[in-house]
Amino acid sequence: MTSLRLLKDKVYAKIMLIFTILSVAVVLVIGIGLYLKSVPVLNKISLYTLLTSSVWKPLKGLFGFFPFIMGTLWVTAIAIIIALPLCLLTSFFITEYTPNQLRKILVPFVNLLSGIPPVIFGVWGVLFIVPLIQDHIAPHFVEFSTGYSVLAGGIVLAVMIFPLIVSIVCEVLNTIPKDLKDASLALGATKWETIRKVSLRKAKPGIIAATVLAVSRAFGETIAVLMVCGNNADVPHSVFDPGYPLPALIANNYGEMLSIPMYDSALMFAAFLLFIIILLFNVISRIILARLERKLAL
Amino acid sequence: MIRRKLEENFFRTLMILATILVTGSFFLIVGTILYRGVPFMTWDMISKIPGGGFYIGKEGGVLNAIIGSLYVAGGATVLGLFISIPVAIYINMYLGGRIWLANGLRIAFDVLFGIPSIVYGAFGFLIMVYFGIRASLLGGIVAVTLLVIPILVRTLDEVIRTVPKELGDATLSLGATRWETAKVVIRQIRPGVFTAILLSFGRAIGDVASVLFTAGFSDNIPTSLHQPAATLPLAIFFQLGSPVAEVQGRAYASALILTIIVLIITILSSILAKRFSKNNSR
Amino acid sequence: MTNNPHISVQNLSVEIGNQQILKDISINIPNKKVVSIIGPSGCGKTTLLKSLNRLLDDTAEIKVTGKVFVDGENIYDPNAEVTHIRKKMGLLSQRPYPLPMSIYDNIAYGPRIHGTRKKVVLDEIVETQLKATGLWNEVKDRLNAPATRLSIGQQQRLCLARGLAVEPEIILGDESTSALDPVSTSIIEDLFIKLKEKYTIVLVTHILRQARRVSDYIIFVYMGKIIEFGPTEEILLDPKQELTREYVKGYIS
Known part of the structure; x- marks a missing residue:
């Protein structure tokens, strides 16, 4: 009886161990799988050319990713520039200024926002942001814009990463001891001075981690950006130009990628590139956050 | 003195404006979807499959996508639970004192959570090509399962961590094995498991990039795992690009349906999570 | 002894949530002396201290009634400038x-x-x-x-x-030595004694020996009320109130 129970315990332990290893190993398997698929294109074209060439002619076997990389960078940069200051101000307001009752109303809306699927953000972008840019923003700056632009992509992405940044920064701000803030207030500092000189400094690692996480989220976001940013394989030169980020490239062309030689390999290289960058960013920010958590536990 | 006070008020105003913008964006989005979606919401929309092809046919609704989405999200969540419950238990109860290992695994799952769905989709597509499987319900479920495992593991892990260690110790000291203790713990966290299910379902039902390559699209309701299946997000994405006004309307209505489903799930899960944390803090 | 009060608390009550933390506190704190607030933990010592420079302002669901005069100015006056009030008082918290x-x-x-x-x-x-x-x-x-x-x-x-x-003119100490080793504690205590030439010092402490060493006056607080206030020796050796006697007995015996 006892030995049977112990045996059962051991067997289950082994099964669970296997599941755990398998699910973590998915990272490796994805990385290796994507790499193996991108080997053909890497053998034919040098990594340097792939990353810096602007010529994208799949039918001729020319794969220059530069416009797509730039598209991704433009959209991500716009999103962060919009989202970061807004989210920092919001987080400070929520943690330092709002009374409890108001906080109980505000925080759920940020959470609800995080539940909305990307495609809905895309629809919103098409129906609201794109016309807004076309009719009301772009005319002030350029002669003509369809509204489908890196700016539209950046705005939609910014809204998508609001909840991510706000929730992490709020969490980090809440861990700053009240006595530390009191120490500054007791010296006669105003709340804003305390935020700027004490809280902001103390929360810096957390804010950096949140930003890195938001960047990697923005890099990988596919459908919402694809729907609003025009998908034109040229390097954008202004925020009103269309762009064509990497994930959109993959999503738009999966149908035909098997019918053109090397095309599948090139697209899988794009996926591999995304994977590596995002993996790196995530590892960095998660380690920062885990360290913060551990420091506070002590 | 006055300058400092002005500065304080200036930034306070700025913060209020930012907060209004950030929280208000939610209303802006839901408002837009409601405004465009409601006029097209008819009974046919949720009770019929599209007539005459989803891209140009003017008749019918999006029942195929609703059912397809429920199949994919439901299947992936069930499959995901099957894998993640053991993983979460293993991380918490079988690693003994090796906290660094548990924390390392937690970071690994957080990282997995951060990998974009397009990468999962591309990878799923690779596997399917390798094994010669065509885009189908099964393919979609497998790809989405990969996507939701990290969410499930981390949510369950957080929940298990709230179980007082004394409970486990009490059971263990009665001579129970770790597995028997784990069963007690699972019973303890049942509402938490439900929260995890909701979160996973919500993410699964809304994701496009993972099913784009793997589940295909079809005007019909799939009757076997090997048939392609439509999903709501894809129905929105494809039909929005149609030149036919009625088809675009179907996209708006689908967006409304998806938004409602997801909002209900999010609200339910946060209520549950709140209740759960209350029960435990006592 | 209260001819020249530096801080004058009048009918101060503090409620947090539905809990009454301080009940109708009135006291005059003399200029350039060390005053210790003693009492069992949870009796409202720290709340009383923090109400003196309005550090309670940000506490959730708080209600403060009554007046606190510092240099004759009511700091709970709606028009009072809070940063100016706080500048007058240095705070030394439990842990650095x-x-x-x-x-x-x-x-x-x-x-x-x-x-x-x-x-x-x-x-x-x-x-x-x-x-x-x-x-x-x-x-x-x-x-x-x-x-x-x-x-x-x-x-x-x-x-x-x-x-x-x-x-500042006033130093507020909230069990400022509780996290310190004995040597650092005695350095801080000596500092307090030295500093009272220039400052009014209000300390919260649960160590009666410390109160005896550094303070000129002692306030004994129990369940949100001031039970007794007087010169150190009098409170510790010959208290008037039964409650004070019982609390101090633990220290004497």
Whole structure:
């Protein structure tokens, strides 16, 4: 009886161990799988050319990713520039200024926002942001814009990463001891001075981690950006130009990628590139956050 | 003195404006979807499959996508639970004192959570090509399962961590094995498991990039795992690009349906999570 | 003894949530003396202390009624300028909380906020206050090192110096030695005795021996009320109230 129970315990332990290893190993398997698929294109074209060439002619076997990389960078940069200051101000307001009752109303809306699927953000972008840019923003700056632009992509992405940044920064701000803030207030500092000189400094690692996480989220976001940013394989030169980020490239062309030689390999290289960058960013920010958590536990 | 006070008020105003913008964006989005979606919401929309092809046919609704989405999200969540419950238990109860290992695994799952769905989709597509499987319900479920495992593991892990260690110790000291203790713990966290299910379902039902390559699209309701299946997000994405006004309307209505489903799930899960944390803090 | 009160509390009541923390407190705190607030934990000592410079303002669901006069000005007046009030009082909390910056910047923080920009002036303030708290010789070679590198005892003295740098009139200490080793504790206690020449000092402590060593007057608080207030020797050796006697007995016997 006892030995049977112990045996059962051991067997289950082994099964669970296997599941755990398998699910973590998915990272490796994805990385290796994507790499193996991108080997053909890497053998034919040098990594340097792939990353810096602007010529994208799949039918001729020319794969220059530069416009797509730039598209991704433009959209991500716009999103962060919009989202970061807004989210920092919001987080400070929520943690330092709002009374409890108001906080109980505000925080759920940020959470609800995080539940909305990307495609809905895309629809919103098409129906609201794109016309807004076309009719009301772009005319002030350029002669003509369809509204489908890196700016539209950046705005939609910014809204998508609001909840991510706000929730992490709020969490980090809440861990700053009240006595530390009191120490500054007791010296006669105003709340804003305390935020700027004490809280902001103390929360810096957390804010950096949140930003890195938001960047990697923005890099990988596919459908919402694809729907609003025009998908034109040229390097954008202004925020009103269309762009064509990497994930959109993959999503738009999966149908035909098997019918053109090397095309599948090139697209899988794009996926591999995304994977590596995002993996790196995530590892960095998660380690920062885990360290913060551990420091506070002590 | 006055300058400092002005500065304080200036930034306070700025913060209020930012907060209004950030929280208000939610209303802006839901408002837009409601405004465009409601006029097209008819009974046919949720009770019929599209007539005459989803891209140009003017008749019918999006029942195929609703059912397809429920199949994919439901299947992936069930499959995901099957894998993640053991993983979460293993991380918490079988690693003994090796906290660094548990924390390392937690970071690994957080990282997995951060990998974009397009990468999962591309990878799923690779596997399917390798094994010669065509885009189908099964393919979609497998790809989405990969996507939701990290969410499930981390949510369950957080929940298990709230179980007082004394409970486990009490059971263990009665001579129970770790597995028997784990069963007690699972019973303890049942509402938490439900929260995890909701979160996973919500993410699964809304994701496009993972099913784009793997589940295909079809005007019909799939009757076997090997048939392609439509999903709501894809129905929105494809039909929005149609030149036919009625088809675009179907996209708006689908967006409304998806938004409602997801909002209900999010609200339910946060209520549950709140209740759960209350029960435990006592 | 109360002819010249520095702080005058009148009918102060504090409620947090539905809990009454302080009930109708009235007291006059004399100028340039050390006053200790004693009482069992949870009796409202810290709340009383923090109400003196309005650090309770941000507490959730709080209700404060009554008046607190500092130099004849009611700090709970709606028109009162809170940063100005706080500047008058240095706070020394239970554990040292050095700001996340260098030793030098910690002390220069307050003066800078209040408009002192000149390096020469700041240098002088830093040196004076570090000397006043006996830290100067220990840290003068590493003023730009992060304050967190100091030992806990040094950090607490740094926090005291930081508070003194804004030229307060009053020092509030909230069990300021509870996290310190015996040597650092006695250094801080000696500092309090030395500083009362220039400052009014209000301390919260649960160590009666400490109250006896440093204070001129003692306030005994129990369940949100002031039970007794008087000169140190009188409260500790010959209390008038039964409750005080019972509480102090633990210390005497």
